[in-house]
Amino acid sequence: MTNYLAALTAVAALGAAACSAAEPPAQAPPVAAPAANAAGVSHYVQAAAGSQLNFSFMQAGAENQGEFKQFVTELGYEKENLAASSLQVTVQTGSFDTQDKDRNDTLAGADLLDPKKFPTARFTANSFAKGAKGIEAVGKLTLHGVTRDLKLPLDIKTTATGAVISGETVIKRLDYGVGQGDWKTTEWVGDEVKLQYKVALTRAAK
Amino acid sequence: MTFRNTTGSWGALSKALHWLIVLLIINQWIIAERAEALTGFAKLKALGYHKSFGMTILMLAIIRLVWRWMNPVPDLRAETKPWERLLAKISHVLLYGLIFAMPITGWLMSSAKTYSVSWFNLFAFPNLVGKNDGVYHLTHDLHELLFAALVIVAALHIAGALKHHFIDKNDVLKRMLPFGGVK
Numbered sequence: 001m002t003n004y005l006a007a008l009t010a011v012a013a014l015g016a017a018a019c020s021a022a023e024p025p026a027q028a029p030p031v032a033a034p035a036a037n038a039a040g041v042s043h044y045v046q047a048a049a050g051s052q053l054n055f056s057f058m059q060a061g062a063e064n065q066g067e068f069k070q071f072v073t074e075l076g077y078e079k080e081n082l083a084a085s086s087l088q089v090t091v092q093t094g095s096f097d098t099q100d101k102d103r104n105d106t107l108a109g110a111d112l113l114d115p116k117k118f119p120t121a122r123f124t125a126n127s128f129a130k131g132a133k134g135i136e137a138v139g140k141l142t143l144h145g146v147t148r149d150l151k152l153p154l155d156i157k158t159t160a161t162g163a164v165i166s167g168e169t170v171i172k173r174l175d176y177g178v179g180q181g182d183w184k185t186t187e188w189v190g191d192e193v194k195l196q197y198k199v200a201l202t203r204a205a206k
Numbered sequence: 207m208t209f210r211n212t213t214g215s216w217g218a219l220s221k222a223l224h225w226l227i228v229l230l231i232i233n234q235w236i237i238a239e240r241a242e243a244l245t246g247f248a249k250l251k252a253l254g255y256h257k258s259f260g261m262t263i264l265m266l267a268i269i270r271l272v273w274r275w276m277n278p279v280p281d282l283r284a285e286t287k288p289w290e291r292l293l294a295k296i297s298h299v300l301l302y303g304l305i306f307a308m309p310i311t312g313w314l315m316s317s318a319k320t321y322s323v324s325w326f327n328l329f330a331f332p333n334l335v336g337k338n339d340g341v342y343h344l345t346h347d348l349h350e351l352l353f354a355a356l357v358i359v360a361a362l363h364i365a366g367a368l369k370h371h372f373i374d375k376n377d378v379l380k381r382m383l384p385f386g387g388v389k
Contacts, residue, residue, distance in 0.1 A: 059321075060250065060321075061322075061328060061330050064322075183247060187327065188250055
């Protein structure tokens with residue numbers, strides 16, 4: 001009887017151990033950042049001012065420009081540990097402005113950016129790498145409900161209290177389904193959208 | 207029919223420019239009327255064409271004015287009365303002015319609304335002004351007002367041509383017709 005109980009306790013203990021052992025791998029991606037932190041990656045959060053996220057595209061042969069006014073950026077960076085560096089940017093897609101109400105209304109429509117259905121766009125990179133033109137955040141962009149790989153070139157300048165990251169890249173709107181119906185044609189509105197970004201960050205304790 | 211103008215008649219290039227601009231203006235009016243009722247993509251496309259044709263008119267107007275300076279202007283008939291000459295002069299000056307003023311006000315209003323003007327999506331013209339709601343509304347109203355003026359002056363121009371042809375029975379109309387020769 002006691003043997004039986006002891007065996008049962010042992011099995012239960014084993015089970016618990018198995019469960020606890022199974023948990024860390026499931027949490028692996030979020031745990032990776034603090035682990036990297038320990039390896040000396042500094043954490044930065046977006047400063048209250050001084051950041052901009054602009055986009056431009058060709059419409060009827062001429063360049064049109066706009067900006068996103070609300071976005072949140074987090075950066076984990078260490079020059080000597082790019083593999084453990086990380087970047088996350090979350091953009092409120094409805095916060096854009098193209099300087100004209102008609103164009104804003106059109107772009108916010110169901111056939112284009114559709115912020116009602118897709119209120120946020122997110123870029124997440126869990127490692128950086130040296131690319132042809134410098135450092136790139138290697139990650140994924142989720143825009144308009146579509147997730148695709150994207151390497152974001154970054155020019156990173158750090159100071160004792162913060163950092164400024166900037167750069168530009170070109171994405172194709174139709175890759176993300178931005179442009180349904182008539183807007184699928186690229187004859188009037190180009191497929192390529194240039195993104196230009198400059199984000200001011202302050203060093204955070206985390 | 208000669209390529210250049212003579213003192214008696216318009217040459218082929220002058221005639222071609224005159225009638226091409228007439229057709230383009232009618233086309234512009236039709237596109238603009240239709241675009242009013244459109245939204246979104248269809249409107250973007252219609253106004254894209256309207257602006258491209260408008261810039262075409264402006265370029266043709268420049269060629270036309272330069273060509274006029276390089277060529278003799280056919281004389282009015284000797285019997286034309288001074289008041290007729292004056293009226294013809296005024297209406298011609300106004301018509302030339304309007305074929306420049308229409309595209310330029312359109313170009314200004316597009317610039318002020320940050321919808322740059324291009325030529326059939328091939329290349330863009332520079333913006334004349336930055337974003338400016340005041341300039342946009344002013345030039346938008348002016349664009350419509352000048353079109354009304356163009357309709358009135360063109361009606362006067364047509365009436366004059368018809369008077370020359372049917373009442374005075376001279377060749378002033380015929381010498382501008384595409385295949386109208388002058389005896």
